Amino acid sequence: MKALPHPVAREALHTRRYDFRGYLRADGLFDIEGRMVDTKDYAFPNDWRGEVKPGEPVHDMLIRLTLDDHFTVKDIAVVTAASPFSVCDAITPAFNILKGATIAKGWSRTLRSSFAGAHGCTHHVEMLRAMGTVAFQTIYGWREKVKRESGLSKSEGPPAEAIPGKRPAFLDTCHALASDSEVVRTHWPQFYEPTTGEKKPG
Known part of the structure; x- marks a missing residue:
């Protein structure tokens, strides 16, 4: 297993911890939940809270997005359980x-x-x-x-695009999903764009 080089003393x-989880609800909707917790390894004074002890959350923020299977936000709950300011x-x-x-x-653009x-x-925007x-x-x-499970597909690869035949929006969003990558050639050959001089599959 790969790891970072051993650090110096x-x-x-x-510490900032993120935890994101996805759930299928009994009503067919999906809950996407996120939590961010900041802690220090030393005590420090805070004008509102007094002394913040080591390991006590500086920030503790939670979000629940409820979505349908078309990624439409049906509900949202946002909580600030701990923060450095009362407001x-x-x-x-x-x-x-x-x-x-x-x-x-455009989701990031919408948030901005x-x-x-x-x-x-x-912090909540970063989480969203x-x-x-x-x-x-x-x-x-x-x-x-x-x-x-229904026998319609045996693909164990990356998730399929919602609309068959439409170019997946996630192509060219990272190195592994570049249009000329082996991943795209394998899973979406119809959208594979070979480098100069290489023939397109099929």
Whole structure:
């Protein structure tokens, strides 16, 4: 198993933990839940909370997105359980404007335009950006699971695009999914774009 090189002697100062999970609900909708927790390895004073002890959350923030299988936001819950300022929690109702939005290409742009500057919370927006990719992993993975279990597909590869024949939106979004990569040649040969001088499959 690959790992980072062994570090030099050092002192732990700060930890940020992210936890994102996807669920299929009994009513057929999906819950995408996220949590971010910041802790310090030393005590420090805070004007609002007094002394914040080692390991006590500086930030503890939670989000639940409820989506249908077309990635439409049906509901959202945003909570600030711990923060360095008493006013941090006041912004959470602003995120209700995402109800009815769709997680698709442009999701990050939607978040930037809706919650720019003082109109949002930096940490919640960071979480929502990541939750978009978690939603794709959850819902596309579920679609593939259903197809495999019904005998319609035996693919164990990356999730299929929702609309057959349409170029998947995730192509060219990273090195592995480049149009000229072996991954695309194997799983989406119709969208494979060979490098100069190479013949396209089929």
